[in-house]
Amino acid sequence: MRIATFNINGIKARLPRLLEWLEETRPDIACLQEIKTQDEGFPAAEFERLGYGAIWHGQKGFNGVAILARDAQPVESGRGLAGDPEDVHSRYLEADVHGVRVASIYLPNGNPVPGPKFDYKLSWMKRLRARAAELAMLELPVVLAGDYNVIPHDHDIWSTKALLDDALRQPESIAAYRTLLADGWTDALATHYPQGRVWTYWDYQAGAWQQDHGFRIDHLLLSPVAADRLVACGVDKAHRGREKASDHAPTWIELSD
DNA sequence: ATGTCGTGACCTTCACGA
Numbered sequence: 059m060r061i062a063t064f065n066i067n068g069i070k071a072r073l074p075r076l077l078e079w080l081e082e083t084r085p086d087i088a089c090l091q092e093i094k095t096q097d098e099g100f101p102a103a104e105f106e107r108l109g110y111g112a113i114w115h116g117q118k119g120f121n122g123v124a125i126l127a128r129d130a131q132p133v134e135s136g137r138g139l140a141g142d143p144e145d146v147h148s149r150y151l152e153a154d155v156h157g158v159r160v161a162s163i164y165l166p167n168g169n170p171v172p173g174p175k176f177d178y179k180l181s182w183m184k185r186l187r188a189r190a191a192e193l194a195m196l197e198l199p200v201v202l203a204g205d206y207n208v209i210p211h212d213h214d215i216w217s218t219k220a221l222l223d224d225a226l227r228q229p230e231s232i233a234a235y236r237t238l239l240a241d242g243w244t245d246a247l248a249t250h251y252p253q254g255r256v257w258t259y260w261d262y263q264a265g266a267w268q269q270d271h272g273f274r275i276d277h278l279l280l281s282p283v284a285a286d287r288l289v290a291c292g293v294d295k296a297h298r299g300r301e302k303a304s305d306h307a308p309t310w311i312e313l314s315d
Numbered sequence: 316a317t318g319t320c321g322t323g324a325c326c327t328t329c330a331c332g333a
Contacts (some may be wrong), residue, residue, distance in 0.1 A: 066320045262319035
């Protein structure tokens, strides 16, 4: 079973690319982030045509997450994270699909540092950790997939000197991410590529793609039962190089049946 | 130092978020 995560940076602008990717790679589950549309604007019929059921949590202009399932309808098990009634961002959606509990996560960017946006990022990560602890109690395999906006290690960015002041590389962000790993979650790509230097994001600016100045922020965290079934993982890098591409590349895992 | 996108709004151009 293939489970992918893809920050598409606007589902309206990206729809042809997204449908093309689905047809070419046929993931069993696709977690989408930054759909950047209200619920009414979600093109569910387009996915249905390709055999995908979907659930989505939209928001006007920004954020927004979705879960697609091939030949199935995801059964929603969570929408938003508990712990902050003031939080109106659409960043978390969770469902049961094909015997797996899966979450589509769009973790706050957190820039600039310091400031309220960075505080929000860190508190959001605490709330995610609390939800993850609940999910760890399930018998089902669990996959927490999404754009974490955290660069976990120096070898997860093209230059160790880049983005040092950025929220994506702050010690507090990295520590919160490592806390999840310490709780028993497995970073799939880190396990399979221990030497690092596998990118999932290349900025639109400054010729980052052309120079391969990327970094890794799209992660799939696996519960122990899911990690036991991990057989392969990777990044659909070629899709980042196409016309009108997202600034992220699809990132995926393969679980044994 | 700069570089680019996508979205939305009294909208042919800017502000914002990333």
